[in-house]
Amino acid sequence: MTSAAETIAKDANSSFTVLKTLSNEQRSQALQAIHDGLKENKERILAANKLDMEHAQSNANFSASLVKRLDLSNSGKFDSMLSGILDVKDLEDPVGKVNLARKIDEGLNLYRVTVPIGVLLIIFEARPEVIANITALAIKSGNSAILKGGKESYQTFKVMSEVVNEILATKTDVPSHAIQLIESRKEVGDLLSQDKYIDLVIPRGSNALVRNIKDNTKIPVLGHADGICSIYVDKEFDLKKATRIVVDSKTNYPAGCNAVEQLLINKDISKENIQAIIQSLIDAKVTLHVTPEVKEIIAQESEFIKDTVEDSFDKEYLSFDISVALVDSVEAAIQHINIHSSKHTDSIITENKANAEKFLKGVDSGGVYWNASTRFADGFRYGFGTEVGISTNKIHARGPVGLEGLMSYQYQLRGNGHIVGEYVGGGGKKVFVHEDLDATKVEL
Amino acid sequence: MTSAAETIAKDANSSFTVLKTLSNEQRSQALQAIHDGLKENKERILAANKLDMEHAQSNANFSASLVKRLDLSNSGKFDSMLSGILDVKDLEDPVGKVNLARKIDEGLNLYRVTVPIGVLLIIFEARPEVIANITALAIKSGNSAILKGGKESYQTFKVMSEVVNEILATKTDVPSHAIQLIESRKEVGDLLSQDKYIDLVIPRGSNALVRNIKDNTKIPVLGHADGICSIYVDKEFDLKKATRIVVDSKTNYPAGCNAVEQLLINKDISKENIQAIIQSLIDAKVTLHVTPEVKEIIAQESEFIKDTVEDSFDKEYLSFDISVALVDSVEAAIQHINIHSSKHTDSIITENKANAEKFLKGVDSGGVYWNASTRFADGFRYGFGTEVGISTNKIHARGPVGLEGLMSYQYQLRGNGHIVGEYVGGGGKKVFVHEDLDATKVEL
Structure with missing residues (x-):
C-alpha cells in the first residue's frame, strides 16, 4: 500500500520531471502569478493570520516575541513578503549555466550544465512569510518543494498554500504538486524515509529540530545544528x-x-x-x-x-x-x-x-x-539576495546558502553515433582530443 | 576509552589540520618522494605481491581474472603505477582557487576559496596499484585518507603503506598519519561511526559493498550502488x-x-x-x-x-x-x-x-x-586525468569524479575591525556595497 507520505513524495518527484524542463520565462511567470494571487487574497490570508494570532495569544506557552513574529498584518510585512517574490523572480536564472565545455573528439562534445537538485523537504518554524520566500526560491531554481511550517502559523499557511496551489494549477506551467504544504509532524517523520523521491532536507529551526532530523533520515540534510x-x-x-x-x-x-x-x-x-x-x-x-x-x-x-x-x-x-x-x-x-x-x-x-x-x-x-x-x-x-539557511556541511553547499546551493549539475554528451569500442581503452585505436572550449561562449 | 577506530580517525583529522596549510610545492614534493620511495622498494613490494598471488592461486574461490588483477609484476604495471603518481603531481593545484570575490564595504572583502574536504575513508577491492593512485590524489588535494584495500592484496598493501608512511615521516612536510592503511573489516565498521572526524566515505566495489556502507553510516557517501x-x-x-x-x-x-x-x-x-x-x-x-x-x-x-x-x-x-x-x-x-x-x-x-x-x-x-x-x-x-569513482548522488559531486570532487570551499572575510552593529539590518545605518570583483585576478 502507498502511504500518504509516499504519495506526497512521488507527486513532488513527478512534478519535478516537468518543472525541470521549464524555461526561465515560464518559472518567472509563475512567480509573478503567485505574487498577484497572494496580493488579491490579502484579506483572506490576514483573516487566517488573525486566527493564528488569537490562538497564540491565548496560549501561555507562547512568548510575546513569537506572537509578534507571527503577525503578518504588521506594518509593511505583507507587502515586503510580496516584493520578496518579485526580487527572486528577477534574479539571474541559475538553471542551464555551462561551467565546463570540452571537445572529446570530432563531433563529440561534453558540457557540464547546472540543473536543479530535485525534491526539497523544507521544515521551518513560526514566521508565515517564509512560505512565500521558499516557494519563490524553489520555483526559480526549478526544484519541487514539500513545506512544513510551524503549527503556530497553521491557519495562515493553509490559506496561503491553497492560494499558491490554485494559482499554479490554473495560471502557470508549473505543476501544482511542485509545491506542497504538509500539516502534521507525523507526516514529516514518514517523509524522512522517502529517500527514493526526496533529494535534500532543509531544516530551519532549533538545534533540537535539526539534530532530530539528521538522526532520522538517510536523505542529505543541509543546515546546521550548532553555531559554536x-x-x-x-x-x-x-x-x-x-x-x-x-x-x-x-x-x-x-x-x-x-x-x-x-x-x-x-x-x-x-x-x-x-x-x-x-x-x-x-x-x-x-x-x-x-x-x-x-x-x-x-x-x-x-x-x-x-x-x-x-x-x-x-x-x-x-x-x-x-x-x-x-x-x-x-x-x-x-x-x-x-x-x-x-x-x-x-x-x-x-x-x-x-x-x-x-x-x-x-x-x-x-x-x-x-x-x-x-x-x-x-x-x-x-x-546573496536571499538565503535558505547556513550550512556547516563540508559536502555540497557551505556557509550561507543562496539560490546556487539549490543547484546540482549534469554532464551532457552530444555525439553523432560515437561508440567507446573505437577508442583506446575501449578496444579501439582512436585517441581522445580533450580540448577545453570556452564555456562562457557555449550556447546550448 | 578511545577505540582503535577513533584513534585512527582523530589522527587523520589532526594531520588534516597541518596538511590543509601546506603549499602546492610541499604537496607535490611529497608525491615525488613517494614515487622515489616506491621505486626503490620495488623488489620488496613485488615479493609481498608474490605472496598475495600464491595465496590467491591456492584459493579455489578466486577466479583467474582476479588473480591477474592482483599481479603487480605484470608487464609495465608497476612502472605505470609510478608514473601515475607523477601525473597527479603535475595536475593543476586544486587548492586555493578563488571563485567568488566581492567587496562588501570599504576594506571588507569576501572571497570564496577552494579547500580540501578533510578526512576521506576510501574502501576498495582487489587491485593493489589503487593505493598509489588514491594516496597521490588525496595528498595533491590536501585531504587526509584512511584506506582499506581488499584482503586479497593484503601483503602488497601492507608493504606499500609501510613505505609510504616512512617516506612521509622522514622526507616530506606531510604528516605521516595523513595516509593510514587499515587491515580488517571490523575496523571499517567502527570507522563508519566516526562522523565527527571523517567527512566523506568513498567505496569502490560491488553493489553489495556500497549499499551496506550507505546503510551503516551517517557520513556522506560518494559513489554509486547501481548503474542502471x-x-x-x-x-x-x-x-x-x-x-x-x-x-x-x-x-x-x-x-x-x-x-x-x-x-x-x-x-x-x-x-x-x-x-x-x-x-x-x-x-x-x-x-x-x-x-x-x-x-x-x-x-x-x-x-x-x-x-x-x-x-x-x-x-x-x-x-x-x-x-x-x-x-x-x-x-x-x-x-x-x-x-x-x-x-x-x-x-x-x-x-x-x-x-x-x-x-x-x-x-x-x-x-x-x-x-x-x-x-x-x-x-x-x-x-579528468584520473578518477576516484562515479557518483550517482545529486548533492556535491556528480558523474565521474576527479580531483575537483575532493574539494570543498570556505568563505574568507578580510576586514579591518568591521562590526555588524554599524550596518542596516544589524542596528546601524551603513549600507553594504556588494560590488563583484574579478575573481580570476585576485591574489590572496
Missing part, C-alpha cells in the same frame, strides 16, 4: 578592533548562530590589554566563563566572572555568555578551533599578516575571518 | 547509429556500471527497423528480455529472446542481457527513465534536435547523452 563560533586575539593586535569585534560578535544578536561563543587570547598579550578586552565584555553585561589562568589575570571579583566547567568550550550559549581561555600561539588556536568549533565561522584579530593567512588557511570552518565580526556570516550581508 | 543505464531510440533516428551505440553500450564491457541495461524504443518506428535493432543485439549474443508488444514485433523464436519479469526494468544485469520495451513518446521515455534508472547515465538516439533537447533537459541523471554510447561515462574519457 570562536574569536582568537593574536599577540600583535589592535585593542580597539578587538573590543569592537568581540563585543559586536557576542552582543549584536546573541541568539544568532553566528554569535561568538568562545574567546581565545594569546598568552603573551599584556595583562592590561587582556583586562581591557575582558572589561569591554563586562561593560556590555556579558558573563565570562574563564579558565583559572584567565581568572588570575582578571584579578577582580564580579558577578560577570564565572569558572569554566567541563563542556564550556563545546557550548553554544545563545545568550550573553562567553567562554574565555588563553592559548600559546596561532597554531594552538587553530587546533583548538578545529576540535571544538562547529565549523561555522571563526575569526582572528591580528595585525600580523602571516598569522592571519595561517589562520585563514588552517581553520576548517565554512567562514574564516580576519579582523571582522562573526555576525557577518549571513546571506544578506554576503550579498 | 537506459537508451531511448526516438522515432526519427538513424539505424546505423542506433545499432552501433546500443551494441557498444551493452557489449563493450557488460560488467561496467556504465553499460546499458534497458532499451526503450519508440512505438511508431517501423517493424523492420525495430527488428533490425533487435537483430544487431542477437548477433552480438545479447539475451533480450522483452515485453509482449516487443515479442509480437520480433516474430521469431530464439534462445536470445525471453519474457520480461516483474523487476526487469529495475535490474542491473552486468551481463549480456538487456530489457526492451516500447514507449509512446520522448516524454514517456523521460518519465520511465526518471522512475527506473539509477540516475547514472542515459542516452537518446535521435535526429530530431527538439526531442534531444527535451531528453537532455528532462532526464534526471548524472550523464545525459545524445547519439553516444553510455560507456563514455568515465573520468578518463571525460579527460
Whole structure:
C-alpha cells in the first residue's frame, strides 16, 4: 500500500520531471502569478493570520516575541513578503549555466550544465512569510518543494498554500504538486524515509529540530545544528578592533548562530590589554566563563566572572555568555578551533599578516575571518539576495546558502553515433582530443 | 576509552589540520618522494605481491581474472603505477582557487576559496596499484585518507603503506598519519561511526559493498550502488547509429556500471527497423528480455529472446542481457527513465534536435547523452586525468569524479575591525556595497 507520505513524495518527484524542463520565462511567470494571487487574497490570508494570532495569544506557552513574529498584518510585512517574490523572480536564472565545455573528439562534445537538485523537504518554524520566500526560491531554481511550517502559523499557511496551489494549477506551467504544504509532524517523520523521491532536507529551526532530523533520515540534510563560533586575539593586535569585534560578535544578536561563543587570547598579550578586552565584555553585561589562568589575570571579583566547567568550550550559549581561555600561539588556536568549533565561522584579530593567512588557511570552518565580526556570516550581508539557511556541511553547499546551493549539475554528451569500442581503452585505436572550449561562449 | 577506530580517525583529522596549510610545492614534493620511495622498494613490494598471488592461486574461490588483477609484476604495471603518481603531481593545484570575490564595504572583502574536504575513508577491492593512485590524489588535494584495500592484496598493501608512511615521516612536510592503511573489516565498521572526524566515505566495489556502507553510516557517501543505464531510440533516428551505440553500450564491457541495461524504443518506428535493432543485439549474443508488444514485433523464436519479469526494468544485469520495451513518446521515455534508472547515465538516439533537447533537459541523471554510447561515462574519457569513482548522488559531486570532487570551499572575510552593529539590518545605518570583483585576478 502507498502511504500518504509516499504519495506526497512521488507527486513532488513527478512534478519535478516537468518543472525541470521549464524555461526561465515560464518559472518567472509563475512567480509573478503567485505574487498577484497572494496580493488579491490579502484579506483572506490576514483573516487566517488573525486566527493564528488569537490562538497564540491565548496560549501561555507562547512568548510575546513569537506572537509578534507571527503577525503578518504588521506594518509593511505583507507587502515586503510580496516584493520578496518579485526580487527572486528577477534574479539571474541559475538553471542551464555551462561551467565546463570540452571537445572529446570530432563531433563529440561534453558540457557540464547546472540543473536543479530535485525534491526539497523544507521544515521551518513560526514566521508565515517564509512560505512565500521558499516557494519563490524553489520555483526559480526549478526544484519541487514539500513545506512544513510551524503549527503556530497553521491557519495562515493553509490559506496561503491553497492560494499558491490554485494559482499554479490554473495560471502557470508549473505543476501544482511542485509545491506542497504538509500539516502534521507525523507526516514529516514518514517523509524522512522517502529517500527514493526526496533529494535534500532543509531544516530551519532549533538545534533540537535539526539534530532530530539528521538522526532520522538517510536523505542529505543541509543546515546546521550548532553555531559554536570562536574569536582568537593574536599577540600583535589592535585593542580597539578587538573590543569592537568581540563585543559586536557576542552582543549584536546573541541568539544568532553566528554569535561568538568562545574567546581565545594569546598568552603573551599584556595583562592590561587582556583586562581591557575582558572589561569591554563586562561593560556590555556579558558573563565570562574563564579558565583559572584567565581568572588570575582578571584579578577582580564580579558577578560577570564565572569558572569554566567541563563542556564550556563545546557550548553554544545563545545568550550573553562567553567562554574565555588563553592559548600559546596561532597554531594552538587553530587546533583548538578545529576540535571544538562547529565549523561555522571563526575569526582572528591580528595585525600580523602571516598569522592571519595561517589562520585563514588552517581553520576548517565554512567562514574564516580576519579582523571582522562573526555576525557577518549571513546571506544578506554576503550579498546573496536571499538565503535558505547556513550550512556547516563540508559536502555540497557551505556557509550561507543562496539560490546556487539549490543547484546540482549534469554532464551532457552530444555525439553523432560515437561508440567507446573505437577508442583506446575501449578496444579501439582512436585517441581522445580533450580540448577545453570556452564555456562562457557555449550556447546550448 | 578511545577505540582503535577513533584513534585512527582523530589522527587523520589532526594531520588534516597541518596538511590543509601546506603549499602546492610541499604537496607535490611529497608525491615525488613517494614515487622515489616506491621505486626503490620495488623488489620488496613485488615479493609481498608474490605472496598475495600464491595465496590467491591456492584459493579455489578466486577466479583467474582476479588473480591477474592482483599481479603487480605484470608487464609495465608497476612502472605505470609510478608514473601515475607523477601525473597527479603535475595536475593543476586544486587548492586555493578563488571563485567568488566581492567587496562588501570599504576594506571588507569576501572571497570564496577552494579547500580540501578533510578526512576521506576510501574502501576498495582487489587491485593493489589503487593505493598509489588514491594516496597521490588525496595528498595533491590536501585531504587526509584512511584506506582499506581488499584482503586479497593484503601483503602488497601492507608493504606499500609501510613505505609510504616512512617516506612521509622522514622526507616530506606531510604528516605521516595523513595516509593510514587499515587491515580488517571490523575496523571499517567502527570507522563508519566516526562522523565527527571523517567527512566523506568513498567505496569502490560491488553493489553489495556500497549499499551496506550507505546503510551503516551517517557520513556522506560518494559513489554509486547501481548503474542502471537506459537508451531511448526516438522515432526519427538513424539505424546505423542506433545499432552501433546500443551494441557498444551493452557489449563493450557488460560488467561496467556504465553499460546499458534497458532499451526503450519508440512505438511508431517501423517493424523492420525495430527488428533490425533487435537483430544487431542477437548477433552480438545479447539475451533480450522483452515485453509482449516487443515479442509480437520480433516474430521469431530464439534462445536470445525471453519474457520480461516483474523487476526487469529495475535490474542491473552486468551481463549480456538487456530489457526492451516500447514507449509512446520522448516524454514517456523521460518519465520511465526518471522512475527506473539509477540516475547514472542515459542516452537518446535521435535526429530530431527538439526531442534531444527535451531528453537532455528532462532526464534526471548524472550523464545525459545524445547519439553516444553510455560507456563514455568515465573520468578518463571525460579527460579528468584520473578518477576516484562515479557518483550517482545529486548533492556535491556528480558523474565521474576527479580531483575537483575532493574539494570543498570556505568563505574568507578580510576586514579591518568591521562590526555588524554599524550596518542596516544589524542596528546601524551603513549600507553594504556588494560590488563583484574579478575573481580570476585576485591574489590572496
